[in-house]
Amino acid sequence: MRRAPMVGRFTREEVALASRNHGMPLEALREALTPAGLHYLLIHFDIPPPPQRLELGGRVERPFGITPDELRAMPSRSLAVTLECAGNGRAQLSPRYPSMPWLEEGVSTAQWTGVPLRTLLEKAGLQAGVREIAFFGADRGIDGGVEHAFARSLSLAHAMEEDVLVAYAMNGSPLPPQHGAPLRLVVPGWYGMASVKWLVSIQALAEPFDGLQQVRSYHFRKDAAEAGTPCTRIRVNSLMQPPGIPDFYSRNRVLAPGTVQITGRAWSGEAPIVAVELGVDGQWSPAQLDAPAGRYAWTGWHAAWDAVAGEHELACRATDAAGNRQPLEGDWDLTGFGNHGVHRMRVTVRG
Ligand SMILES: Nc1nc2c(c(=O)[nH]1)N[C@H]1C(S)=C(S)[C@@H](COP(=O)(O)O)O[C@H]1N2
Numbered sequence: 468m469r470r471a472p473m474v475g476r477f478t479r480e481e482v483a484l485a486s487r488n489h490g491m492p493l494e495a496l497r498e499a500l501t502p503a504g505l506h507y508l509l510i511h512f513d514i515p516p517p518p519q520r521l522e523l524g525g526r527v528e529r530p531f532g533i534t535p536d537e538l539r540a541m542p543s544r545s546l547a548v549t550l551e552c553a554g555n556g557r558a559q560l561s562p563r564y565p566s567m568p569w570l571e572e573g574v575s576t577a578q579w580t581g582v583p584l585r586t587l588l589e590k591a592g593l594q595a596g597v598r599e600i601a602f603f604g605a606d607r608g609i610d611g612g613v614e615h616a617f618a619r620s621l622s623l624a625h626a627m628e629e630d631v632l633v634a635y636a637m638n639g640s641p642l643p644p645q646h647g648a649p650l651r652l653v654v655p656g657w658y659g660m661a662s663v664k665w666l667v668s669i670q671a672l673a674e675p676f677d678g679l680q681q682v683r684s685y686h687f688r689k690d691a692a693e694a695g696t697p698c699t700r701i702r703v704n705s706l707m708q709p710p711g712i713p714d715f716y717s718r719n720r721v722l723a724p725g726t727v728q729i730t731g732r733a734w735s736g737e738a739p740i741v742a743v744e745l746g747v748d749g750q751w752s753p754a755q756l757d758a759p760a761g762r763y764a765w766t767g768w769h770a771a772w773d774a775v776a777g778e779h780e781l782a783c784r785a786t787d788a789a790g791n792r793q794p795l796e797g798d799w800d801l802t803g804f805g806n807h808g809v810h811r812m813r814v815t816v817r818g
């Protein structure tokens with residue numbers, strides 16, 4: 468069922484996935500909120516036609532359906548949220564899992580507006596014994612030989628947290644088709660797979676949800692025989708905005724000597740960012756942090772670098788308030804999840 472990891476050149480299938488599911492161009496790190504068209508994308512199957520109604524059912528007292536217009540009339544919240552694909556960094560591991568070949572660009576931040584999920588669950592009235600809430604997208608396909616609609620669940624306690632949203636707007640505009648129009652779940656702090664797009668149904672369950680995307684995919688494993696541990700909160704991570712100008716094909720950076728401000732962003736789903744270091748040819752020094760753009764949004768950072776002529780390697784490394792620090796090299800994972808090894812960049816300084 469599971470595809471075998473591979474080494475060597477990227478396949479036609481990986482190129483096709485990478486064209487459908489683009490990453491955020493790293494120059495977009497200059498923006499605290501990623502413009503919608505530059506926000507990374509991960510779509511497993513096809514973009515479905517926009518569902519007209521969202522149904523709430525399962526173990527509830529008063530099942531109901533709601534239209535996007537009715538939802539927009541309810542009290543809302545807006546939150547800046549950094550989403551990262553659990554597979555971000557997969558393409559840097561070897562052997563690598565045949566899937567979306569992210570290098571490091573599967574992360575972005577948007578302002579999401581919607582109704583707290585909790586409001587809808589309270590309107591439906593949960594029966595005694597509910598353990599999980601499951602979320603179904605309108606998109607169907609086959610993975611590992613199993614046909615299913617993309618679906619995920621949250622524990623009841625998590626689903627009742629006020630910051631889990633049923634969102635209808637991204638950066639102040641209606642959700643675009645590729646980001647889940649008209650309604651999607653937004654689960655701040657968690658890897659992107661939890662934020663189900665094209666939401667059609669929310670079901671209260673007395674048993675743990677057993678959908679493929681919940682119990683088989685999105686687990687850290689070293690070996691296909693392992694049950695693994697679920698991917699949940701986003702691991703501490705950071706990126707740099709590439710300085711200077713790029714070489715078209717290699718993307719290597721070229722710049723002039725002198726003092727350069729290196730800037731970037733750092734995030735963690737576990738705790739606030741407390742430190743970022745800039746590495747120049749293996750020598751680390753502290754960067755300055757900007758004020759965070761919100762509890763669930765990345766933190767900007769900057770550091771001055773005295774660029775001297777020659778070839779250099781730049782790197783950045785973040786630490787969060789829970790003491791989590793990025794590893795120099797990401798941990799190998801069978802399916803390529805959770806690689807938060809430091810971001811490195813080749814830079815040529817031309818005298
Ligand atoms: N219905 C549905 N929801 C989905 C997905 C999907 O394929 N179908 N992909 C998930 C994954 S793996 C990620 S990383 C995020 C990406 O959200 P974005 O495309 O808006 O950036 O959506 C999640 N929600």
Ligand SMILES: [Mo]
Nearest residue numbers: 509552553659
């Ligand atoms: Mo993802």
